[in-house]
Amino acid sequence: xxxxxxxxxxxxxxxxxxxxxxxxxxxxxxxxxxxxxxxxxxxxxxxxxxxxxxxxxxxxxxxxxxxxxxxxxxxxxxxx
Numbered sequence: 001x002x003x004x005x006x007x008x009x010x011x012x013x014x015x016x017x018x019x020x021x022x023x024x025x026x027x028x029x030x031x032x033x034x035x036x037x038x039x040x041x042x043x044x045x046x047x048x049x050x051x052x053x054x055x056x057x058x059x060x061x062x063x064x065x066x067x068x069x070x071x072x073x074x075x076x077x078x079x080x
Contacts, residue, residue: 001026004046009034023051 001016001023010033015022027047034040 001047004050005030005043006037006039009037009040009043020051020054023047023054027051 001018005011005016005026009030011026011030015025027044030047031040031044034043037043
C-alpha cells in the first residue's frame, strides 16, 4: 500500500500491509489524521477505487505492493 499512500501521512505501520481488511480500514480512517494533507483527496480516491474493484470482482490484476517503509513511527501514531 506504500505505493498508494504518501510517506509523510500518519498511518499505523501494520495497516500498510496489503490485505482487504487494511484497505477497508484505510478507506474509513486515513482521512482522520491526514485531513490537512495536500494529497488526501487523491489518495482516498485511489484507495476507494481499488477497494471497490476488489470487492466487486472487477480487479483484473491486483498490483503487488511493496512492504511498509522503514521510516520511524512513534507508538503514539499507532491507532488500531
